[in-house]
Amino acid sequence: METAEQFIRREPWTAEEKKIAHRAFDEALARHLSAITAKAKQMMAEVVEPSDLWTLEAYLTESRKTVDRTYQFRYSSLLQLFSDLVRDGWLKEADLAGLEPQKITKIKRGAGMFR
Amino acid sequence: METAEQFIRREPWTAEEKKIAHRAFDEALARHLSAITAKAKQMMAEVVEPSDLWTLEAYLTESRKTVDRTYQFRYSSLLQLFSDLVRDGWLKEADLAGLEPQKITKIKRGAGMFR
Numbered sequence: 001m002e003t004a005e006q007f008i009r010r011e012p013w014t015a016e017e018k019k020i021a022h023r024a025f026d027e028a029l030a031r032h033l034s035a036i037t038a039k040a041k042q043m044m045a046e047v048v049e050p051s052d053l054w055t056l057e058a059y060l061t062e063s064r065k066t067v068d069r070t071y072q073f074r075y076s077s078l079l080q081l082f083s084d085l086v087r088d089g090w091l092k093e094a095d096l097a098g099l100e101p102q103k104i105t106k107i108k109r110g111a112g113m114f115r
Numbered sequence: 116m117e118t119a120e121q122f123i124r125r126e127p128w129t130a131e132e133k134k135i136a137h138r139a140f141d142e143a144l145a146r147h148l149s150a151i152t153a154k155a156k157q158m159m160a161e162v163v164e165p166s167d168l169w170t171l172e173a174y175l176t177e178s179r180k181t182v183d184r185t186y187q188f189r190y191s192s193l194l195q196l197f198s199d200l201v202r203d204g205w206l207k208e209a210d211l212a213g214l215e216p217q218k219i220t221k222i223k224r225g226a227g228m229f230r
Binding site: 033036037040041044047050053054056057060061064 | 151155165172176179
């Protein structure tokens with residue numbers, strides 16, 4: 001069983017893998033932002049009381065902070081990030097195609113896909 | 116010329132004036148919240164980029180703080196508040212009808228209506 005420290009240790013990425021990783025990262029971010037936008041539009045459509053407006057404000061603030069905190073592209077922690085994104089549904093297994101099998105296995109294991 | 120301190124000093128309000136003051140306050144608040152809601156809905160309708168969403172968030176945060184800071188019902192500072200609300204268009208002169216003429220004059224003077 002790999003420790004968390006071992007898991008997030010620096011791994012070599014080929015030029016091709018780096019391209020795939022950037023594309024996957026951008027794709028997950030776009031999906032996440034698109035979902036936030038859709039939910040915010042839905043909430044706004046249902047605003048009746050001013051308090052509904054402040055609920056929407058709180059949702060936007062929380063979402064922005066989550067996005068800022070989550071989407072940090074660093075190779076040293078990319079496998080862990082991709083695991084989290086797979087777990088939360090923002091990254092699909094297909095987005096990982098082209099990464100070396102060992103990385104994919106680690107990402108899926110981190111996402112709890114083998115439990 | 117009255118000083119600001121004199122202006123906001125405690126003034127006697129009759130029971131009838133208190134009723135009018137509460138109604139005017141509520142009316143101004145309702146107009147203000149309604150305008151914020153309309154503008155927010157407009158901004159949401161025009162959201163294209165995620166950054167538009169954070170612009171909307173900032174607008175909501177600023178609006179909530181402005182409302183919280185502005186709408187504090189205290190007789191000791193009500194004339195000043197009403198002056199500000201008249202100046203900013205949230206309170207109409209008609210809302211003041213029934214207050215003693217001296218109060219109305221002070222409110223209008225504070226709102227810069229005699230300049």
